[in-house]
Amino acid sequence: MQNEVRIHPAAMLFPEMPKNELEALVEDIRENGVRTRLQFIGETWDDAQLLDGRNRLKALQEVGLAYREYSDLIPAADIADPIDHVLSLNLHRRHLTESQRGMVAANVATLKVGANQHSSIELPSTQAAAERLNVSVATVKRARKVKEKAVPEITAAVESGEVTVGAAAGVAELPVDEQSKLAAEGPKAIRAKAASLRRETKVEAAPVEQAVEVRGLLFDPTQFDEGMRDPDVVRDSSKEKETADNSIAKLMSDAESLQKQLERTMNAIDTFYGIEARPTPRSVVSHFHRAHKDLTTARDALRHMKRQWESGLKGQS
Template sequence: MRQLEPHPLANIFPLLDGDAYAEFLADVRENGIREPAVLYQEKILDGRNRYRAAQEAEVVCPTRDYVGSDPLGYVISLNLHRRHLDESQRAMVAARLANMPVGNFSKSANLPDSGVSQPRAASLLNVAERSLRSAKAVLDEGAPELVAAVDQGHLAVSVAARATKLAGDDQREIAGRAQAGENNVARKVVKQKARAKREADLATKQRALPQRKFGVIYADPEWEFETWSPEGMDRAAGNHYPTSPLDEIKARDVPSISADDSILFLCATPPMLPPALEVMGAWGFDYVSNAVWIKDRTGTGYWFRFRHEHLLVGVRGNVPCPAPGEQWDSVIEQPRGEHSEKPEAVCELIEAYFPNLPKIELNRRGHARAGWSAWGNEAEALA
């Protein structure tokens, strides 16, 4: 007996799969096929699931010819009424339908030679054009597993569209999570991997710049702090290393080494918060957040004996913030080192957030950290 093929119009809808198909197959084995498959142009217009189930169950699938002048409307009407498809699934149908080549269909198909436009396809399936465009991206760029996850109603088409920008293995991981019912995890993985790709792409762009530019600037300026009495001079910063007036620090040409899309991590003690924000602005960065370093020993202070310092965060241009679930705690608990020496945990935080961006530490004490450049009175010169 001749094998029948599905008609292209029928293929705009996904086949049954998983438990739904298993239940249908079991019914066919027990009761046979109740409704004939409908043929159009000698292909299956309606009844693909019946036909394949009949073959597996080794029972006869009766057929009849389509009678009418609108096979597309017939297919859409039957499937939308027969199956409960969510908006993402309908968007995938609309994307398959949009601009489908129909030159080999007869004029009785009631279709324009150029095919169905995207607006018309979206209207027929009752979805937004934006959803249709997302579905088209999934069909054009998605791994088969990702396409199937949306077709089967396991993954939203908007999430899948973002996943198409990722590598094939990442797409398959996301599809697997969705298929396993871990939809929230799948969404989170998309955000995390998309953010990692943005950071890596930005790093590639910055490393290719003709002049030395950095995507991460980590600075601990030599703040000049005025004491209220001579008794405080023995604990002042200027007694331990050379300090600079605020205007000199603000005038430092940090913008010339900062990439268009870059981030500044700026250290400041509580009394120096206002000057630190001035410096951030003068260097071309906008304040966005901060963390605190909690020390194991108490220091000095007028209003309080300080046991913490601030790590201010400023951005310039478009820099990706950490993906959900990858943010560090805003409190960094590390012991104090030498005067003004900052804990390496801050560098570890920065490396976790931006593993690929070129990094420089200003006012570094000692040798530059592996993978970083360093500048300052007590650091190796900038290479």
């Protein structure tokens, strides 16, 4: 029986076959036998763990065949990294979408300590899992969100390729009963709800390079601040100094505000519009242009203020 078979954690990185595909595999084994042998890792059958062939194991049990006759027992020393071994076998034979690979990468990144048994190699990080599965870190993070917050039916829809990980992540914050209702209505309902939630998100942003330049204030803000307050270089007029202080403080505050706005926007873009090359809506483009103009104005004002102040410092020397 299957519960007598020990399963290696790496063997569970990929989802099990849907019922209809498993039934087809059972019939194929009845007619043609096992085309690809199962793999167990261990020194003896008593301590062996199934490393590859979870679906074939189920099919063999359904047919009533003894699985050991169709399995290879591989010594642990012959498989340096069980996790990478399983990934190599399955990525080669399966045709997975980006979302499905993202879910597998999330499974890899969330393996418990000790899961890579029979190996001294450390578990992969999120970055390493993303690179191994050829997906972005953002996709892995969305997949982890689905694993942690989505109802099982929605998770299964992503694993089967019926729903993208982005759409599933978009509805994963909804109450459980609402998620269950969407799952019952089918993949189309899940996708429609995710699209509706995206449209409700207000996006305002500007190019990253512009924000970085403004955020840096075009010079070392510490040195600038200290220069303003150096009694040897500041004009005697306390009113003039106060005016300059207030003007630059306001510009610094505006720049900080714009940077926070950018950070919020980029998070929104990453969550809702950067998913699997989804096209950016026209409204987002207009927000980019508007924020770009605001940042350019702030940048130019800072440059002007810097030039004025440097000119004043030279006049004092």
